[in-house]
Amino acid sequence: MTNTLHRLGTVENLKGDYVIFVSMARDINREGSAPKVHEFLRICNKYNPINTGSSKLGSVLQDDVEFPDLIANLKDGSTSAAVFTELDTLQKVLAELVEADLGISINISGLLDGVQECCHQNGIERHSVEHSLGFWGSRDRLPERDVLELNTLCGHGMVSFNLIQKMMEHVRMRKLTPKEAAKIMGKCCECAVFNTTRAERLLEKVLET
Amino acid sequence: MDIDETKCVGCGNCHAICPMGAISLNVDGKSVVNQDECVECSTCYRVLRDEGYWAPLVGAVRKVLSFLNLQYVAPVDVCPTGALVPPELDYPRSLRAAFSDPTVVHAGTGVGGRGTEEIKTNDVTGRLGKGEAGIVVELGRPGIGTHFRDVEKIAMALIPLDPHFEPYNPVTQLMQDTKTGKMKEEVLDEKVLSAIIEVKTSLDKIPDYLSTLEAVQKENDAVFSVGVASKCLPDGSIPHERYVIEAGYTLSLNGKTNLGLGRPLFQEAD
Numbered sequence: 001m002t003n004t005l006h007r008l009g010t011v012e013n014l015k016g017d018y019v020i021f022v023s024m025a026r027d028i029n030r031e032g033s034a035p036k037v038h039e040f041l042r043i044c045n046k047y048n049p050i051n052t053g054s055s056k057l058g059s060v061l062q063d064d065v066e067f068p069d070l071i072a073n074l075k076d077g078s079t080s081a082a083v084f085t086e087l088d089t090l091q092k093v094l095a096e097l098v099e100a101d102l103g104i105s106i107n108i109s110g111l112l113d114g115v116q117e118c119c120h121q122n123g124i125e126r127h128s129v130e131h132s133l134g135f136w137g138s139r140d141r142l143p144e145r146d147v148l149e150l151n152t153l154c155g156h157g158m159v160s161f162n163l164i165q166k167m168m169e170h171v172r173m174r175k176l177t178p179k180e181a182a183k184i185m186g187k188c189c190e191c192a193v194f195n196t197t198r199a200e201r202l203l204e205k206v207l208e209t
Numbered sequence: 210m211d212i213d214e215t216k217c218v219g220c221g222n223c224h225a226i227c228p229m230g231a232i233s234l235n236v237d238g239k240s241v242v243n244q245d246e247c248v249e250c251s252t253c254y255r256v257l258r259d260e261g262y263w264a265p266l267v268g269a270v271r272k273v274l275s276f277l278n279l280q281y282v283a284p285v286d287v288c289p290t291g292a293l294v295p296p297e298l299d300y301p302r303s304l305r306a307a308f309s310d311p312t313v314v315h316a317g318t319g320v321g322g323r324g325t326e327e328i329k330t331n332d333v334t335g336r337l338g339k340g341e342a343g344i345v346v347e348l349g350r351p352g353i354g355t356h357f358r359d360v361e362k363i364a365m366a367l368i369p370l371d372p373h374f375e376p377y378n379p380v381t382q383l384m385q386d387t388k389t390g391k392m393k394e395e396v397l398d399e400k401v402l403s404a405i406i407e408v409k410t411s412l413d414k415i416p417d418y419l420s421t422l423e424a425v426q427k428e429n430d431a432v433f434s435v436g437v438a439s440k441c442l443p444d445g446s447i448p449h450e451r452y453v454i455e456a457g458y459t460l461s462l463n464g465k466t467n468l469g470l471g472r473p474l475f476q477e478a479d
Contacts, residue, residue: 003322005465006351006434014463025330026319026377029471055311055321063258079321098470105330105471115466116445125445127469128331130343130438132461133453136422138430141353148351156311156322157352157402158252160228166285176285184286188226188256190311191322 003155004081004109004193006132008148011111013201018090018110019193020044021081022102029104030077036102037074041067043096044082047089053192054080061186061196085197091118098122109193150199154189163188171206178203210247210254212240216292218267220283223253223293228402229354240292248354248402249302250309251295259291301395304357307379308401317382323347323405324379328438328467335475336375342412342449343375343438346422349403350434357383358397359431360404364390366425367408370417375407412439412448416456438465 004019022040024030037054044052045067053059056078057070074080084090090108097106108115112129119126135142142148143161150164151157167181176184182199212223212232219238224230231246232253260283267289274281283289298306306313308323315324327345328337337343346363349355360380368390374381385391410418415437422435437460439449453460 005345005436006347006461007463009463011462017463021329023326023329025326025333025471028330028333028473030319056314058255062255077319094468102470103472105332106468107329107465108468109465110463112462112464112466119445119466119468124468124470125443126441126466128328128337128438128440128467129447130328130345130436130465131447131449131453132464133419133435133437133458134461135351135432135434137426137432139432141430141432142351151352156250156309157350158228158250158311160226160230160252161352162225162227162230166225170285187286188252190255 003191005130006152007109008145008152013198014111015114016085017195017198018084018087018108018114019081020084020090020093020106020108021079023079023105023107024077025105033076033104034074034078036104037078037080038071039100039102040097040104041071041080041082043100044093047084047093049082049084050197051186051192051194052082054078055191058190059186059192061183061194079191081192083193083195085195087114087118091121094118094122098124146202146205150185150202153194153199155191155193158188158190159185159194168203168206171203210242210249210251211294211296212242213292213294214239216264216290218264218271218290220289222257222283222285222288226253226256228252228352246400248309248400249298249305250402251306254293254295256286257288257293258286260287260289261291262289264290301399304396304399305401308404315379317379318377323403325375325377325405325407327407328465330471331440331467332469333471333473333475335477337409337438337440338477339440340412341439342410342415344408344410344415344418345436346406346433347403348406348431348433349401350432353432354400354402355404355431356398356400357392357404359429360406361390361392361397362429363425363431363433364392364406366421367418370410370414370421372408372410375409378405378407380404380406412452415449415452419456419458
């Protein structure tokens with residue numbers, strides 16, 4: 001699963017886009033992991049992530065998902081995530097997670113230099129890194145960059161190109177505010193990695209054109 | 210996905226939500242799903258809140274409004290009558306949901322989403338060790354979708370490089386033979402939102418893989434995303450960077466970092 005690897009953006013907007021998430025390995029540390037995932041989400045939630053949730057339970061952006069229910073229903077192996085827009089906040093979250101020593105794999109998707117800085121500030125060294133080499137093949141089948149930036153905010157690509165274009169149109173026509181449109185798009189992202197703040201900024205650009 | 214014709218009022222909200230653009234209006238003004246294109250991701254069903262209105266009432270109100278030259282525009286994230294119906298899926302169509310619906314867990318790996326942990330648990334699995342690189346080719350991404358017949362073409366193109374296909378990966382598990390990259394015959398026509406070919410190789414073979422992918426991308430109309438991963442050296446440096454750059458490719462500024470906080474930490478033999 002490379003669900004947060006290919007987030008497209010400029011350095012400037014990627015500076016406000018960090019996803020922290022946990023994964024557990026079968027036959028190693030998945031069994032009995034639910035309380036650890038619970039603690040992970042509790043720590044993240046203290047720092048007001050703009051999105052959080054778990055892939056089997058959905059995200060807090062969805063109509064029927066509330067944070068207390070979310071953590072109450074976590075199961076062993078529930079891959080869970082939280083999105084932050086500032087490196088300083090991420091650094092504080094990481095400090096608490098290092099202190100908590102949960103023993104489950106924690107990953108961060110974002111600008112690699114920023115994440116590395118966070119690691120060093122917390123006295124740890126990164127273990128493994130994955131880079132994106134971008135989109136290959138028939139790229140002429142892909143829409144314009146703004147649409148791709150929004151689409152890749154959901155790792156599984158659940159925010160359709162058509163919905164993004166419709167939301168841009170609704171914002172342009174003043175039928176929806178950028179914030180409302182970003183939330184609707186975010187509801188499609190089951191794993192809670194959609195960054196609504198980045199989406200809002202991108203949609204605000206529509207109003208300028 | 211199925212749509213209950215007796216309930217659908219043709220509002221069209223599901224058309225835009227569908228990641229594959231597989232839903233359209235038929236001549237009777239009802240939404241219908243192109244079953245060949247639908248990847249059973251259930252995004253429409255999950256996102257569009259069922260307003261629970263009685264379809265004949267919605268139809269009557271719309272007729273009155275139309276008569277008065279008025280129009281009722283529903284919010285974009287609702288299905289006014291709850292007309293979307295997730296079907297029971299038999300194999301091989303069930304693979305569509307397994308690969309496209311993040312809430313469905315792959316039976317063969319126990320992982321949801323695309324079904325593989327890749328470097329996310331590398332600190333405890335040791336999947337990639339010293340001198341090794343992981344290469345992930347995600348077909349269908351972003352937003353296009355893929356058939357397993359296209360996955361097979363890429364997998365087979367990699368065979369001359371003697372790839373080690375990751376066994377705990379659902380695409381590998383659908384291969385008839387990992388020595389040829391051939392997929393099981395019955396899955397070839399199934400379409401999914403995306404599927405990941407995952408290979409482990411030595412760092413020095415990264416350029417060969419990239420040049421092979423460069424060549425094969427010109428031979429069909431598939432869209433795919435490529436990722437490269439490795440275990441960091443003790444000082445935090447990233448071994449694969451040099452090989453990718455020397456091969457003439459640009460690395461992303463962002464990426465995924467495994468922080469090494471999982472336990473028990475995998476201990477690599479010297």
